[in-house]
Amino acid sequence: MHDSKPHVSLSEVRILLWDIDGTLMRSTVQGGYKQYFSATMQKVFGNAGRFDEIIPSGMTDTQIMFEALRGEGFTPEHIFERKDELLQVFQAEMKAVSAENGEPYETLKGVREILAETDENPDFINALLTGNLSVAAEIKLETVGLWDYFADAPNAFGEISHNRSDLAVEAGKLFNARYEFDFKPAQFIVIGDTPNDIICARAFGAKVVAVKTGRGQSAESLAELTPDYLLEDLSDTKKVLEILQTL
Ligand SMILES: [Mg+2]
Known part of the structure; x- marks a missing residue:
């Protein structure tokens, strides 16, 4: 949203790569897609x-x-x-x-506060790392009023590859091209709700915060893949921001 905000040096900045479904928001109608x-x-x-x-x-x-x-x-x-x-x-x-x-989506707890905070904070850049096609991501996030946070970001969408693990690597390339800088994979934090989010983060060398707000994921299947953090949800925004700040 604020591409022009001053950042800490690019070698210090933390890039938050957000999954959409089950992480930022979810459909209120199961199988609605x-x-x-x-x-x-x-x-x-x-x-x-x-x-x-x-x-x-x-x-x-x-x-x-x-x-x-x-x-x-x-x-x-x-x-x-x-x-x-x-x-x-x-x-x-x-x-x-x-x-x-109608508009069968809801934003998950804590998401609005965390995006508002990280959008203003010079330590962070927000972007999407989602299996959604770009058109789908835009419609969904527009519906819940979150698209503006990502509209100008170097997002990685589902039309880049059918393999989610390629998307994280691609997200790195998109950021390097946009900022003309060689970001380290460890500057990226993937935030997602499924085992595939964890696998794709690790394939790239990124850090990963997993949340249990997705449907149909067992907590064990996430824990097994040892994300850096495994959270019930994002509702404790103070704690989440602390994690993102120190990971
Ligand atoms: Mg998801």
């Missing part, structure tokens, strides 16, 4: 494959499509070949479903 996802796949690929059987949490949007369609002979390349059309149709389908169902 199914309608626009499957309509998009039908329109772009002529087929939704085994989409109904997929448990998508922690997966990128393009990975969900690939997993659903691989039995039909699709490769990730087939998905990415249609990227422009995919983004366009996905956006239209999401908007149509929102218009029909």
Whole structure:
């Protein structure tokens, strides 16, 4: 939001890479994404494959499509070949479903306060590291009034790769390019709710704070991967900010 705010030196700054679903916000309607996802796949690929059987949490949007369609002979390349059309149709389908169902999202506890605080604080830069397609991320965050925090950031979205671990590495490259600086992976803190968030942070060498606010994640599956911190939620904003400041 405040790209022009003064930062501590770039070698000291902490970059917060936020996951969206289950971390910043969540859908209040379980399975609410199914309608626009499957309509998009039908329109772009002529087929939704085994989409109904997929448990998508922690997966990128393009990975969900690939997993659903691989039995039909699709490769990730087939998905990415249609990227422009995919983004366009996905956006239209999401908007149509929102218009029909209202705005079925809620911001998770503590998130607004932490974003407001870190946005003003020169020690931090906020960005997204999400499996969501950019169009989906914008619609969701716009709905709950959080998009402005990320609109100008070098965000890593689901159309970059179907593999979430690539996204963290890509986030590093995007930051280096934007700031013309060679950030150390340890300056990045991934904040997410699934085992895949932890795995992708580690693949890059970033730190990671896991939160238990996602649906369908067992606390054990997160703990097993030994994130730097595992929090119930982000509601104790003072403690969360202290963690982000000292990690
Ligand atoms: Mg998530």
